[in-house]
Amino acid sequence: MGKNALVGQSGGPTSVINASLYGVIKEAWAQEGIDKVYGMVHGITGLIEDDLVDLNLFKDENGAPTEDFELLKHTPAAYLGSCRHKLKDHSQMDIIFKQLEKYNIGYFFYIGGNDSMDTVNQLGKEAIARGLDIKMIGVPKTIDNDLAITDHTPGFGSAAKYVAASTREVMLDAEAYSKPQVTIAEIMGRHAGWLTAAAALAMEGKDSRGMMIYLPEVVFDMPQFCIEVTKRLETNPKLFIAVSEGLRFADGRFVCEGEAEAEKDSFGHATLSGCVKEMAHALRQVTKVKIRQVEFSTLQRSAAHCRSLTDMNESIMAGEAAVRAAIAGETQKMVCFVREAGDTYSISTQTADASQICNVEKTFPLEWITPDHFVTQDFFDYAKPLINGEPAMTYKDGLPQYVELKR
Amino acid sequence: MGKNALVGQSGGPTSVINASLYGVIKEAWAQEGIDKVYGMVHGITGLIEDDLVDLNLFKDENGAPTEDFELLKHTPAAYLGSCRHKLKDHSQMDIIFKQLEKYNIGYFFYIGGNDSMDTVNQLGKEAIARGLDIKMIGVPKTIDNDLAITDHTPGFGSAAKYVAASTREVMLDAEAYSKPQVTIAEIMGRHAGWLTAAAALAMEGKDSRGMMIYLPEVVFDMPQFCIEVTKRLETNPKLFIAVSEGLRFADGRFVCEGEAEAEKDSFGHATLSGCVKEMAHALRQVTKVKIRQVEFSTLQRSAAHCRSLTDMNESIMAGEAAVRAAIAGETQKMVCFVREAGDTYSISTQTADASQICNVEKTFPLEWITPDHFVTQDFFDYAKPLINGEPAMTYKDGLPQYVELKR
Numbered sequence: 001m002g003k004n005a006l007v008g009q010s011g012g013p014t015s016v017i018n019a020s021l022y023g024v025i026k027e028a029w030a031q032e033g034i035d036k037v038y039g040m041v042h043g044i045t046g047l048i049e050d051d052l053v054d055l056n057l058f059k060d061e062n063g064a065p066t067e068d069f070e071l072l073k074h075t076p077a078a079y080l081g082s083c084r085h086k087l088k089d090h091s092q093m094d095i096i097f098k099q100l101e102k103y104n105i106g107y108f109f110y111i112g113g114n115d116s117m118d119t120v121n122q123l124g125k126e127a128i129a130r131g132l133d134i135k136m137i138g139v140p141k142t143i144d145n146d147l148a149i150t151d152h153t154p155g156f157g158s159a160a161k162y163v164a165a166s167t168r169e170v171m172l173d174a175e176a177y178s179k180p181q182v183t184i185a186e187i188m189g190r191h192a193g194w195l196t197a198a199a200a201l202a203m204e205g206k207d208s209r210g211m212m213i214y215l216p217e218v219v220f221d222m223p224q225f226c227i228e229v230t231k232r233l234e235t236n237p238k239l240f241i242a243v244s245e246g247l248r249f250a251d252g253r254f255v256c257e258g259e260a261e262a263e264k265d266s267f268g269h270a271t272l273s274g275c276v277k278e279m280a281h282a283l284r285q286v287t288k289v290k291i292r293q294v295e296f297s298t299l300q301r302s303a304a305h306c307r308s309l310t311d312m313n314e315s316i317m318a319g320e321a322a323v324r325a326a327i328a329g330e331t332q333k334m335v336c337f338v339r340e341a342g343d344t345y346s347i348s349t350q351t352a353d354a355s356q357i358c359n360v361e362k363t364f365p366l367e368w369i370t371p372d373h374f375v376t377q378d379f380f381d382y383a384k385p386l387i388n389g390e391p392a393m394t395y396k397d398g399l400p401q402y403v404e405l406k407r
Numbered sequence: 408m409g410k411n412a413l414v415g416q417s418g419g420p421t422s423v424i425n426a427s428l429y430g431v432i433k434e435a436w437a438q439e440g441i442d443k444v445y446g447m448v449h450g451i452t453g454l455i456e457d458d459l460v461d462l463n464l465f466k467d468e469n470g471a472p473t474e475d476f477e478l479l480k481h482t483p484a485a486y487l488g489s490c491r492h493k494l495k496d497h498s499q500m501d502i503i504f505k506q507l508e509k510y511n512i513g514y515f516f517y518i519g520g521n522d523s524m525d526t527v528n529q530l531g532k533e534a535i536a537r538g539l540d541i542k543m544i545g546v547p548k549t550i551d552n553d554l555a556i557t558d559h560t561p562g563f564g565s566a567a568k569y570v571a572a573s574t575r576e577v578m579l580d581a582e583a584y585s586k587p588q589v590t591i592a593e594i595m596g597r598h599a600g601w602l603t604a605a606a607a608l609a610m611e612g613k614d615s616r617g618m619m620i621y622l623p624e625v626v627f628d629m630p631q632f633c634i635e636v637t638k639r640l641e642t643n644p645k646l647f648i649a650v651s652e653g654l655r656f657a658d659g660r661f662v663c664e665g666e667a668e669a670e671k672d673s674f675g676h677a678t679l680s681g682c683v684k685e686m687a688h689a690l691r692q693v694t695k696v697k698i699r700q701v702e703f704s705t706l707q708r709s710a711a712h713c714r715s716l717t718d719m720n721e722s723i724m725a726g727e728a729a730v731r732a733a734i735a736g737e738t739q740k741m742v743c744f745v746r747e748a749g750d751t752y753s754i755s756t757q758t759a760d761a762s763q764i765c766n767v768e769k770t771f772p773l774e775w776i777t778p779d780h781f782v783t784q785d786f787f788d789y790a791k792p793l794i795n796g797e798p799a800m801t802y803k804d805g806l807p808q809y810v811e812l813k814r
Contacts, residue, residue, distance in 0.1 A: 297699075
């Protein structure tokens with residue numbers, strides 16, 4: 001009898017993190033070396049608190065995958081539940097490895113971002129130190145696209161598609177009126193501007209001077225911003241400004257810190273929001289033009305109704321590749337995408353040390369930012385293939401159908 | 408040689424107002440009694456300022472509809488541009504009727520809401536007073552669903568679908584974490600709660616106590632709200648609160664008036680936003696539960712990527728019916744939908760006096776609101792057919808394709 005596999009999800013949800021879960025489960029079921037597949041409820045905390053589910057719940061009495069299993073790959077957020085849990089001390093390691101032993105786990109898969117890869121790295125190291133044969137593999141996931149080594153991350157393409165499509169629609173809405181109007185949209189991205197830059201994709205075939213992009217990779221200066229915008233309004237009275245939530249002043253303060261309610265998650269990261277409010281307030285001192293604030297909210301990471309088919313398929317592929325890597329004997333690794341050379345977009349997977357991924361943030365290339373606050377063609381070439389295609393969703397009574405974990 | 412037709416769009420954009428434009432143009436082209444079809448750029452102001460376009464721009468050299476014409480029915484916002492213009496005095500009437508004579512207009516179509524029907528009514532009356540044979544017909548349009556007599560309005564179904572689908576996705580995002588969380592979403596609707604109520608559609612098959620709905624039809628009381636929410640959190644730690652932007656206190660003040668930046672449009676209506684901020688602030692005084700604010704912004708009226716096929720088809724139908732009514736000799740009317748009796752949803756069109764529509768607001772039925780801040784089955788029966796079906800959109804490089812007026 002083979003070992004069992006364990007899979008969990010961690011960090012912020014995306015609209016395709018469940019597609020990776022689908023990929024892990026499907027490939028694990030197909031592997032003779034793997035017996036059962038368990039899911040951790042709310043990530044590593046589910047393991048610590050003994051809250052696991054047997055993912056055979058996605059099989060019918062004949063062992064065939066259920067309809068719910070197909071819905072899983074279309075369901076946004078984290079089916080198993082997520083967490084933001086930092087491994088604290090050695091007493092937690094003891095509990096974790098006791099649990100892994102209890103469930104006869106030989107393969108551990110963790111779908112997440114930087115912090116989750118830190119977990120994969122620590123657990124993998126600990127397993128080796130304890131002389132245990134448990135393979136620990138990370139599956140990349142983040143709308144922020146800030147993981148090192150991999151060409152891009154599952155989750156980014158769909159979020160980018162949502163941001164670009166929504167930007168296009170919000171711009172059309174503004175263009176309906178004859179009066180000048182500035183729209184400032186706040187887009188997720190704490191330290192990396194990839195997703196904010198995706199707003200540029202809405203400008204394909206249009207005059208890019210109708211958009212200004214402010215990324216966290218560049219120090220923000222409010223007086224300079226006001227000058228730039230009022231100047232741009234002279235030639236472009238309908239202006240869309242895409243702003244990263246993580247914009248900072250030269251002294252390191254977040255632009256949104258005028259907003260008092262900044263919360264911190266358990267990794268100590270500030271929960272940001274509100275820099276558009278500060279920027280709109282400053283602009284109103286220098287222009288009478290109507291200013292509209294837009295926040296794409298959590299929809300930018302959970303709007304499964306506007307996903308990229310490419311992203312969904314690659315997310316499944318990443319999950320499957322993780323299982324094959326573990327079976328091949330790899331551990332302490334994360335699955336990475338490699339973009340093949342040539343005119344036609346295609347990717348393959350490989351693995352990289354989780355230690356090289358965790359606690360590194362891949363920021364937006366400065367050379368892809370133009371002096372007039374737009375992005376170069378390099379970004380279009382990079383990002384366009386990632387938002388391509390639309391998955392065939394199942395609708396019922398006009399709404400997309402999703403599956404939820406029933407306890 | 409026949410008379411010409413003139414069509415314009417007015418008021419807030421919707422994701423299907425161009426489908427009605429498509430219907431007007433298509434049917435007008437098909438009518439032998441109509442020669443050319445002109446469009447007013449930015450509504451009635453385009454007529455006053457002599458800014459018209461010949462809509463033969465949607466025909467190729469052989470007189471066949473172009474591909475752009477098909478894209479028109481999928482394009483959100485207002486292709487011709489919109490306006491919020493109140494007819495001021497008789498001097499404007501003289502200009503308008505001089506313009507109508509100049510372009511040999513026999514048929515005038517105006518796609519809009521309450522205020523637009525006021526324009527239709529005034530112009531129709533004036534035409535008769537001047538002894539002119541110009542038929543004036545209104546085509547209903549508003550996401551607010553607040554027009555009298557008609558069963559519902561084009562634009563509502565798609566906005567309702569967007570709100571329900573997005574609510575579902577935002578709720579799944581919140582459910583990914585183990586901690587309690589309140590999400591407060593602000594939804595458009597100045598005096599009528601129809602669109603806010605549409606959030607309820609996301610609860611189909613779920614425990615409705617996970618949602619609380621606050622509509623402008625009911626006086627809002629902040630201390631009472633805080634009590635109700637903290638009590639509900641005891642049984643439902645993941646709570647979604649859907650809030651109309653137009654909530655008011657007993658003294659008539661808007662809840663959002665704590666926000667200083669309330670602007671007014673040229674009809675004197677306040678531009679509302681920010682009541683979720685006031686409500687979140689009040690809640691934070693009484694609970695430590697994480698509170699997330701969501702504003703669906705202008706996407707709720709312009710997200711063509713998440714439209715209702717039923718709504719799109721009915722919007723086209725309303726445009727076509729307006730032309731047929733005008734040809735049949737009607738004037739000063741608005742097209743209305745009548746829901747046929749029987750188990751299967753179907754509608755037909757008729758007309759009603761524009762004077763009976765303008766300046767009347769059809770609010771949400773009080774008897775459809777439950778004491779525990781949800782809606783009755785009546786609303787589900789009413790609204791579910793309206794969000795049904797998904798139009799086949801044209802995507803290019805991962806983004807929906809739309810058409811814009813080029814000048």
